[in-house]
Each structure stands twice: as C-alpha cells, then as structure tokens.
Amino acid sequence: MLKVQNLTVAYSDTPVFADVAVNFNAGKITGIIGPNGAGKSTLIKAMLGLIKSQTGTVSFNGHALKQFQKQIAYVEQRKDLDLTFPISVFDVVLTGTYGKLGLFRQPSKADRQRCLVALKQVDLVEFANRQIGQLSGGQLQRVFVARAILQDAQLIILDEPFVGIDLQSETAIMAILHQWRDEGKTIIVVHHDLNKVSHYFDDLVILNHGIVDYGPVDDVYTPANIERTFSADLSAVLFAKGGAQ
Numbered sequence: 040m041l042k043v044q045n046l047t048v049a050y051s052d053t054p055v056f057a058d059v060a061v062n063f064n065a066g067k068i069t070g071i072i073g074p075n076g077a078g079k080s081t082l083i084k085a086m087l088g089l090i091k092s093q094t095g096t097v098s099f100n101g102h103a104l105k106q107f108q109k110q111i112a113y114v115e116q117r118k119d120l121d122l123t124f125p126i127s128v129f130d131v132v133l134t135g136t137y138g139k140l141g142l143f144r145q146p147s148k149a150d151r152q153r154c155l156v157a158l159k160q161v162d163l164v165e166f167a168n169r170q171i172g173q174l175s176g177g178q179l180q181r182v183f184v185a186r187a188i189l190q191d192a193q194l195i196i197l198d199e200p201f202v203g204i205d206l207q208s209e210t211a212i213m214a215i216l217h218q219w220r221d222e223g224k225t226i227i228v229v230h231h232d233l234n235k236v237s238h239y240f241d242d243l244v245i246l247n248h249g250i251v252d253y254g255p256v257d258d259v260y261t262p263a264n265i266e267r268t269f270s271a272d273l274s275a276v277l278f279a280k281g282g283a284q
C-alpha cells in the first residue's frame with residue numbers, strides 16, 4: 040500500500056493543500072479527480088519527492104517511497120514534457136531497462152528484444168525510429184506505457200494520460216492497466232473526464248486543495264461529492280437518469 044500522511048505543499052507562500060492523508064491500494068486502479076488547479080499534479084510530484092513538501096511522509100509497503108525509485112513509472116502531464124529532446128521511440132522505451140542495468144552496462148540484446156515486444160504490445164513497432172516529438176498524443180502515451188512495461192514497475196502513475204488522445208489508444212492503455220492491476224501493481228491515474236470514472240477506476244480520490252473524499256469508487260463518486268467539488272449543474276448532468284456514468 041502507498042500511504043501518504045500529513046502532506047503539506049506550498050509554492051512560495053501559497054498553500055496548495057495541507058495535511059493530506061490518503062492511501063492507494065495495490066491491485067487497484069485509483070483515479071484522482073478534481074477541478075483544474077486543485078493540486079492533483081502537485082500531490083503526485085510531492086509524493087514522488089520531485090517537489091519539496093513542507094510536512095509529510097510517503098511510504099510504500101511500510102518503507103520510504105524513495106527506496107523504490109526503480110520500481111516507479113511516472114508519466115508527467117503532457118504539457119510538462121520536453122518533446123524537443125532528440126530521442127527515438129525505441130530509445131525512450133529502452134530507458135525502461137536502466138533501473139535494472141548495472142552502472143555503465145549497455146542494454147543487452149535481450150533488453151532490445153524485450154523493447155520490441157513491449158512496442159508490439161502497444162502497437163508501435165513501425166514507429167520505433169520516430170522522434171518522440173513527432174507522435175500523436177495517443178502514440179506518445181503508448182510509448183510511455185511500453186517503457187513502464189519494460190521497467191516492470193510496481194507503482195505506475197499517469198498524470199492525465201487521456202487528454203487529447205484517440206479512443207483506440209485510450210482503450211489499449213486501459214487494457215494494459217487492467218492487466219497490471221490483476222498482477223497486483225499499484226496504479227494511479229489523474230483524470231479529467233468525469234464520464235468514465237466509475238467505468239475506469241476501482242478506487243477514487245477527490246481532491247480540491249485537500250482531500251474531499253477517497254475510497255471505493257462506488258462510495259466516493261456520488262452526486263453530493265461531485266456537486267460540492269465541481270458544481271450542481273455538472274452533478275445533475277452526470278447523474279441524470281440514463282445519463283453517462
């Protein structure tokens with residue numbers, strides 16, 4: 040279990056959230072939802088130690104999360120990625136083996152073979168030599184999923200992976216997330232499309248400058264929670280009889 044306790048983050052003087060406590064279960068896909076600017080990306084980055092937190096501890100199976108660096112796959116929100124870096128799809132995916140390679144060891148033939156297998160799994164073999172800046176949103180997300188496959192990460196965190204991607208890529212990625220879930224991995228997805236929440240996630244965290252609620256999706260994804268976090272109008276649309284859920 041990934042356990043966050045007492046986590047407080049502020050950029051300069053402005054607090055984003057204070058004393059956040061939340062758990063993420065292994066063998067579950069947990070969605071994080073909340074309005075723009077609610078602190079979703081900040082929560083992820085603070086959990087991973089990528090930004091400084093004022094207070095708090097984050098543990099994974101009872102040990103500090105930072106001891107598990109090599110077992111974490113994290114894909115930033117697309118707007119934060121530097122896509123001008125000249126690197127091919129194949130080489131990005133191959134970096135998934137780095138955690139397991141010894142210092143100065145070159146990837147082996149077997150690593151390169153595994154890389155191809157992962158690319159096949161996400162249907163990107165023909166794009167292996169393409170620069171990452173020249174991919175569609177869906178292809179790019181699939182590259183990162185292939186990288187996580189190679190990494191064999193235990194904790195997979197994706198920040199808004201489905202923004203601006205095609206439905207086929209979204210479906211393919213969800214299928215792989217389900218497979219990982221069934222293998223007992225811990226999967227966290229920051230998500231913005233409320234329509235698919237109950238369809239995609241086992242557990243749900245609602246964040247709005249603090250935890251509004253978290254737990255099994257059926258308990259948390261309720262009209263009352265959506266109304267107080269987003270708006271009564273949105274809640275009415277989402278939970279209208281016969282409406283999308």
Ligand code: ADP
Pocket residue numbers: 050051055073074075076077078079080081082
């Ligand atoms: P979300 O991912 O939920 O949209 P963020 O975590 O990106 O929200 O941002 C939470 C709040 O922190 C917002 O008000 C945002 O403007 C602010 N913020 C995010 N990153 C920074 C930063 N690097 N410096 C200062 N403020 C930031």
Ligand code: MG
Pocket residue numbers: 079080081116198
């Ligand atoms: Mg964000």
